[in-house]
Amino acid sequence: MVDAPLLEIDGLEKHFEESSNVFDLLMRRDPSKIQAVDGVSFTLERNDSIAVIGESGCGKTTLLLTLIGLHDITGGDVVYKGTPMSSFDSADWKEYRSNVQVIFQDPFNSLDPKMTVEESLKEPLEIHGVGNRDERVRQVLEDVELRPPEKYLKRKPMNLSGGEKQRVAIGRALVLEPDVILADEPVSMLDVSTQASVLRMLKGLIDDYDASMIYISHDLSTVSYISEVVNVMYLGRIVESAATERLLDDPKHPYTEALVSAIPVPDPHYDRPRTEMSGAPRDPIDLGEGCRFRDRCPKVIPPDDLAVDQAAYREVMAFREALERDELPLDRIRESLDDPGDRDAFAAAIHNDYFSTELSGENAATLDSALAAIAGGDHETAIETLRERFESVCEITPRSIEAEADWHVACHQYYDHDRQVTEDHAITTD
Numbered sequence: 121m122v123d124a125p126l127l128e129i130d131g132l133e134k135h136f137e138e139s140s141n142v143f144d145l146l147m148r149r150d151p152s153k154i155q156a157v158d159g160v161s162f163t164l165e166r167n168d169s170i171a172v173i174g175e176s177g178c179g180k181t182t183l184l185l186t187l188i189g190l191h192d193i194t195g196g197d198v199v200y201k202g203t204p205m206s207s208f209d210s211a212d213w214k215e216y217r218s219n220v221q222v223i224f225q226d227p228f229n230s231l232d233p234k235m236t237v238e239e240s241l242k243e244p245l246e247i248h249g250v251g252n253r254d255e256r257v258r259q260v261l262e263d264v265e266l267r268p269p270e271k272y273l274k275r276k277p278m279n280l281s282g283g284e285k286q287r288v289a290i291g292r293a294l295v296l297e298p299d300v301i302l303a304d305e306p307v308s309m310l311d312v313s314t315q316a317s318v319l320r321m322l323k324g325l326i327d328d329y330d331a332s333m334i335y336i337s338h339d340l341s342t343v344s345y346i347s348e349v350v351n352v353m354y355l356g357r358i359v360e361s362a363a364t365e366r367l368l369d370d371p372k373h374p375y376t377e378a379l380v381s382a383i384p385v386p387d388p389h390y391d392r393p394r395t396e397m398s399g400a401p402r403d404p405i406d407l408g409e410g411c412r413f414r415d416r417c418p419k420v421i422p423p424d425d426l427a428v429d430q431a432a433y434r435e436v437m438a439f440r441e442a443l444e445r446d447e448l449p450l451d452r453i454r455e456s457l458d459d460p461g462d463r464d465a466f467a468a469a470i471h472n473d474y475f476s477t478e479l480s481g482e483n484a485a486t487l488d489s490a491l492a493a494i495a496g497g498d499h500e501t502a503i504e505t506l507r508e509r510f511e512s513v514c515e516i517t518p519r520s521i522e523a524e525a526d527w528h529v530a531c532h533q534y535y536d537h538d539r540q541v542t543e544d545h546a547i548t549t550d
């Protein structure tokens with residue numbers, strides 16, 4: 121019989137409910153959903169080291185806290201050696217907690233300031249009833265290169281440097297000889313000079329301990345040290361997944377391209393072309409359909425027959441979508457006018473506030489007619505007018521497809537649009 125994978129993350133979802141405001145309560149509206157992790161899937165086999173990379177707020181920490189059971193799962197599941205977390209009993213949880221260990225970002229907070237190094241390292245052994253504790257603690261201190269162990273056993277965190285603290289935290293995660301290490305930005309708070317040595321040591325230890333690792337970071341440049349495979353995450357979803365070296369050489373998703381192009385190049389004579397992203401990620405609230413990167417994407421796809429500059433196109437798309445979500449403070453703009461009843465002035469003021477680029481020809485005429493509809497109070501017509509001319513295929517959820525063997529990318533650029541999108545809109549995230 122083939123062994124079950126070590127850890128299968130299967131359509132994992134963690135949505136938080138935003139607390140209701142008075143308006144929601146009065147309208148009896150359901151609270152908004154914060155889609156922090158939204159359908160994440162990947163499999164960790166023994167000896168794998170897989171990275172999850174993304175900007176602040178993309179859901180990395182929520183993913184990790186959900187994986188260790190500190191957040192309830194709101195959809196999908198985590199399957200450990202064939203047993204779904206949703207059906208864990210207390211014995212399963214005990215086994216899981218002993219075999220899946222975490223290294224947190226901040227070594228200053230992850231160690232108890234009152235405990236000596238020896239006590240910190242012994243505690244997990246005591247909780248899980250493991251014998252030979254003195255020997256085990258000394259061995260782990262050797263392994264994390266705190267030598268000789270006697271020098272460190274009686275020290276408290278305040279008497280350790282940042283790098284030494286993180287080595288103790290790594291030792292504490294390894295002391296039970298776990299199957300899986302979840303490492304959340306494990307070197308981001310260390311001096312740059314210490315980062316590489318701690319990462320190299322961690323990678324060596326994962327191999328020596330025959331463990332697997334999920335390495336979480338915002339920093340794509342450190343990933344090639346430590347992980348053979350990388351998952352790129354954007355607003356709760358994985359947008360690209362591939363072998364690290366290949367992904368760094370030839371990123372396919374425009375978001376990954378932008379992250380890779382931002383990695384500093386050590387050669388001062390070489391200036392890598394930059395892929396610019398506009399703006400910042402939205403809050404992950406009620407994100408709806410479509411590619412979540414589309415409002416920042418330098419390659420967002422306009423309708424086939426539309427000749428339009430990318431930046432101008434993104435502005436129109438972002439404007440229409442904000443109008444659809446009823447997010448635009450239009451009353452405030454109207455009230456700021458000398459004559460709030462002057463529709464032409466109102467349309468011009470909206471244009472002025474939301475558009476920095478100029479459209480031309482039929483595109484400009486369509487936008488003008490939509491702004492005139494808004495000025496007349498008819499938002500529905502404005503939305504329809506803009507949608508009819510400017511709707512993008514990127515507003516339909518891109519399924520994660522295999523761009524090449526073992527290379528998944530969730531971007532419409534990799535579809536045969538004629539066959540798959542126009543005939544069949546039932547594209548979903550895998």
Ligand SMILES: Nc1ncnc2c1ncn2[C@@H]1O[C@H](COP(=O)(O)OP(=O)(O)OP(=O)(O)O)[C@@H](O)[C@H]1O
Nearest residue numbers: 136154156175176177178179180181182183403404
């Ligand atoms: N307990 C919570 N309740 C409500 N929203 C939350 C909670 N925890 C996280 N979020 C929201 O979920 C989204 C993802 O947050 P998360 O901390 O997982 O991102 P991250 O990628 O780890 O960012 P960072 O690197 O800054 O920690 C954010 O919008 C955050 O505000």
